[in-house]
Amino acid sequence: MKRLKTAGLFLFTAIAFTACKNTEFKTSPNGLKYKIIGSNGKDSSKDGTVLKMQMTVRVSGHKDTVLADTYGKLPFYTGIRPFPPGQPIYDPAEVFKYLKKGDSLIAIVYIDSAIKKGMLPETQMPPYFKKGDRITSTYKVLEIFSSDSLARADYQAEIEKVQKNEEVALEKSGEKAKQTAVVENYLKTKNISAVKTPLGAFVKVENPGSGAPVADKKFVTVKYTGKKVLNDSTFEGPNSFTTQIGVGGAIRGFEDGLRQFKQGGKGVVYIPGFLAYGKTPPPGSPFKEYEPLYFEIEIANVSDSMPAPQISVPPPPAKKGNKK
Known part of the structure; x- marks a missing residue:
C-alpha cells in the first residue's frame, strides 16, 4: 500500500509539473482552468452515470499540503448530475461530464477566484488556505458505470478489498x-x-x-x-x-x-x-x-425485505354523550 501511495504522489507531481508548463489548458464557462489528457476511451460519462476515479488534491502556494490521495486506498466515486440553472460553481465537477474511461484530468482552482465568486468566504478559510494559493486536483478515470446500483456494487467490492489489504498488513505486523x-x-x-x-x-x-x-x-x-x-x-x-x-x-x-x-x-x-x-x-x-x-x-x-415503517396513529377522540 505504501508503494502505491508513493506512486500516486509521484504521478501527481509529474502531471502537475507538466500542467504548469503546458499552454493547452482550457477555461470552463465558470472560469475553471483544466486539461484533459485523453486515452481514446470509448465509454463516455453523461448525466446519470457514475465515475470511479483515483484522485489527488494538493494546495500549492504559501506551503504545499496534500488534502487527498486515494492511491492505495478507496477510489473516489461521483455521479454526473446537471447543475441547477443559475447555481454558482467553481469546481472540477463542472468538467467531469467531458471525461471518458481512461482519461486523466488536471483542474486548478485559484483561492482568490473562489473568494471573488463567493464560493469561499475569506473569513471562513481553513488555515492551510491563503490568498494567492491554488488547489490542483488530478483524476484518473478507472471506470464509468451506467447506473447507481452498478457503482454501489463496485464500491462495496472495493471496500472489501481495502479491508482485506489492511487486515493482511495488521496480521503481518x-x-x-x-x-x-x-x-x-x-x-x-x-x-x-x-x-x-x-x-x-x-x-x-x-x-x-x-x-x-x-x-x-x-x-x-x-x-x-x-x-x-x-x-x-x-x-x-x-x-x-x-x-x-x-x-x-x-x-x-x-x-x-x-x-x-x-x-x-x-x-x-x-x-x-x-x-x-x-x-x-x-x-x-x-x-x-x-x-x-x-x-x-x-x-x-x-x-426478506425492508419492513414498512411503523406509524403510530392516535385513537379518535371519544364521543361526548348527549346532554340531558
Whole structure:
C-alpha cells in the first residue's frame, strides 16, 4: 500500500509539473482552468452515470499540503448530475461530464477566484488556505458505470478489498493479534464466556433465538446498546435500526456477530478494533483509532425485505354523550 501511495504522489507531481508548463489548458464557462489528457476511451460519462476515479488534491502556494490521495486506498466515486440553472460553481465537477474511461484530468482552482465568486468566504478559510494559493486536483478515470446500483456494487467490492489489504498488513505486523488479545483479556477479566466468530469477533449468546436465522441479504431489525471495551462506557443507545446483512450497512464485526443469532435472539457482540471502525473512525465520532467496542443486542425481526415503517396513529377522540 505504501508503494502505491508513493506512486500516486509521484504521478501527481509529474502531471502537475507538466500542467504548469503546458499552454493547452482550457477555461470552463465558470472560469475553471483544466486539461484533459485523453486515452481514446470509448465509454463516455453523461448525466446519470457514475465515475470511479483515483484522485489527488494538493494546495500549492504559501506551503504545499496534500488534502487527498486515494492511491492505495478507496477510489473516489461521483455521479454526473446537471447543475441547477443559475447555481454558482467553481469546481472540477463542472468538467467531469467531458471525461471518458481512461482519461486523466488536471483542474486548478485559484483561492482568490473562489473568494471573488463567493464560493469561499475569506473569513471562513481553513488555515492551510491563503490568498494567492491554488488547489490542483488530478483524476484518473478507472471506470464509468451506467447506473447507481452498478457503482454501489463496485464500491462495496472495493471496500472489501481495502479491508482485506489492511487486515493482511495488521496480521503481518502482529497488530491484529494484539487487538484480539485486548478483547480476550477483557472477557477473561470479566469471566465472560464467549464464542469467536469466523471473522474474529466474540459473541456471548444469552438466547440464540428460534425464528428466521440472520444471513446475508436478510433485513434485520436489531435493538442495541453500544459500549466501549476499555471503560464500559455507553456511547449509544438503547436504540434500534434495520440493516441489510452483507452489503456494508454496518461495521463488519457487528454484522458477523448478528449472524450467530436467529430472530428473537439476545446476547452481546465484542469487537476488536480492526473489525469495528478501524484506523479511520467517522469524523466527529467518539472513537479512537482501532478502538474495541461491544454491543448488547436483541434481534427483533428478520425478513426478506425492508419492513414498512411503523406509524403510530392516535385513537379518535371519544364521543361526548348527549346532554340531558
